[in-house]
Amino acid sequence: MACAASEERMMLAEAEGLGGVTLCACGTVHLSVGAVTVRLAPEAFLQAVKMCQQAVQQLTLEGLLQAMSPQVNSTLH
Numbered sequence: 001m002a003c004a005a006s007e008e009r010m011m012l013a014e015a016e017g018l019g020g021v022t023l024c025a026c027g028t029v030h031l032s033v034g035a036v037t038v039r040l041a042p043e044a045f046l047q048a049v050k051m052c053q054q055a056v057q058q059l060t061l062e063g064l065l066q067a068m069s070p071q072v073n074s075t076l077h
């Protein structure tokens with residue numbers, strides 16, 4: 001999965017100030033965050049996305065738990 005800089009890339013998604021996702025002509029997905037670029041096979045990229053979705057769910061869950069913590073509730077009552 002060594003991609004040459006000359007290879008054509010298609011922009012799939014872009015987040016300003018963060019990075020982006022490009023699809024290389026060879027079929028490799030390039031995930032760029034800051035100065036780091038991770039090259040992944042499409043299957044691995046899907047797995048990474050699922051992993052991140054799971055992480056987001058956990059984060060949301062943690063956030064909800066924090067909001068519903070006894071300390072916060074006691075200040076509301």
Ligand SMILES: [Zn+2]
Pocket residue numbers: 002003004007024025026027028
């Ligand atoms: Zn490539």
